[in-house]
Amino acid sequence: MTLYDQISEDIKAAMKARDKVRLMTLRNIKKVFLEAKTAPGANDTLEDSAAMKILQKLAKQGKETAATYTQAGRQDLADEELAQVQVIEEYLPKPFSEEEIEKAVKDIIAQTGASSMKEMGKVMGIASKQLAGKADGGTISKIVKKLLA
Numbered sequence: 476m477t478l479y480d481q482i483s484e485d486i487k488a489a490m491k492a493r494d495k496v497r498l499m500t501l502r503n504i505k506k507v508f509l510e511a512k513t514a515p516g517a518n519d520t521l522e523d524s525a526a527m528k529i530l531q532k533l534a535k536q537g538k539e540t541a542a543t544y545t546q547a548g549r550q551d552l553a554d555e556e557l558a559q560v561q562v563i564e565e566y567l568p569k570p571f572s573e574e575e576i577e578k579a580v581k582d583i584i585a586q587t588g589a590s591s592m593k594e595m596g597k598v599m600g601i602a603s604k605q606l607a608g609k610a611d612g613g614t615i616s617k618i619v620k621k622l623l624a
Contacts, residue, residue, distance in 0.1 A: 500559040573614065
């Protein structure tokens with residue numbers, strides 16, 4: 476079952492359970508998935524890898540929006556946004572810890588033979604591909620800088 480189909484099934488379950496937050500979040504996800512499926516050049520398909528990227532983007536946007544609401548003193552809106560992020564994160568793979576990221580980056584540095592900050596781009600390119608969906612780009616960058624410095 477594709478992620479798109481899973482979301483559709485979970486919408487039905489949320490409707491039966493009368494879970495408003497979950498239902499609203501899943502409908503929003505499905506809307507974004509449909510937009511991606513019908514975009515020019517998409518051939519009316521949505522691969523799970525593309526769906527994961529969409530979910531990661533939605534989760535990141537939700538966290539940023541919640542932070543903005545918190546700074547503006549609107550904790551009620553921030554809590555709503557974080558509840559939606561929680562639903563989105565159920566469909567994402569468990570993110571790596573900093574120790575796991577560091578281990579993976581050390582392996583990549585060993586493979587590429589990188590030894591200075593000049594080669595950071597090479598390491599980041601490989602690390603971003605290998606750790607896609609499992610680690611935040613900012614965290615990867617911070618660890619690569621620390622190890623190459």
